[in-house]
Amino acid sequence: xxxxxxxxxxxxxxxxxxxxxxxxxxxxxxxxxxxxxxxxxxxxxxxxxxxxxxxxxxxxxxxxxxxxxxxxxxxxxxxxxxxxxxxxxxxxxxxxxxxxxxxxxxxxxxxxxxxxxxxxxxxxxxxxxxxxxxxx
Numbered sequence: 001x002x003x004x005x006x007x008x009x010x011x012x013x014x015x016x017x018x019x020x021x022x023x024x025x026x027x028x029x030x031x032x033x034x035x036x037x038x039x040x041x042x043x044x045x046x047x048x049x050x051x052x053x054x055x056x057x058x059x060x061x062x063x064x065x066x067x068x069x070x071x072x073x074x075x076x077x078x079x080x081x082x083x084x085x086x087x088x089x090x091x092x093x094x095x096x097x098x099x100x101x102x103x104x105x106x107x108x109x110x111x112x113x114x115x116x117x118x119x120x121x122x123x124x125x126x127x128x129x130x131x132x133x134x135x136x
Contacts, residue, residue, distance in 0.1 A: 008068060008079075008080060008083070009065050009068040011083060012064050012065035012068060012083045015083055015086075015087050016058050016059070016064075016065055017058075019057060019090055020055065020058035020059070022054070023051060023055040023058050023094075024055070027054075030047040030051060034047070034102065041103065046097050046100060046101040047101040049097060050094040050097035053093055054090055057086045057087075057089065057090045057119065058090075061087075064082060064083065064126070078125045078128060079125070079129065081121075081122070081125055082125050085118045085119070086118075086119060089115045089116065089118030089120075089121075089122060091115070092111055092112070093112055093114075093115025093116050093119060094115070095115070096108045096109070096111040096112045096115060
């Protein structure tokens with residue numbers, strides 16, 4: 001695998017680690033330190049949704065990094081965007097939900113679907129790899 005490709009898989013792996021660590025920490029925060037506040041606001045489910053998508057995309061990035069590291073992904077510009085879209089999507093989607101759940105400003109509401117669109121776009125680009133004529 002070329003050096004640039006190796007570096008890109010490391011970027012995805014680092015992003016997976018960061019999203020995984022912060023996802024576990026924020027999930028625990030919501031389950032323990034913020035539990036009463038979230039229950040009072042009726043936002044426990046919102047927090048749980050944020051944590052679920054946060055952690056799901058950390059695991060997805062881990063798999064993506066491994067797939068890339070083993071050279072089974074044809075390197076295209078779209079491939080680089082999977083990592084970017086999943087990271088941005090997790091930050092926008094989950095981040096806005098976390099903030100809304102803790103009483104953040106309501107104008108954050110429209111940010112959540114933008115994050116969701118970024119997550120979906122990342123998955124579409126990933127699926128597109130399966131239909132490439134030269135997948136490896």
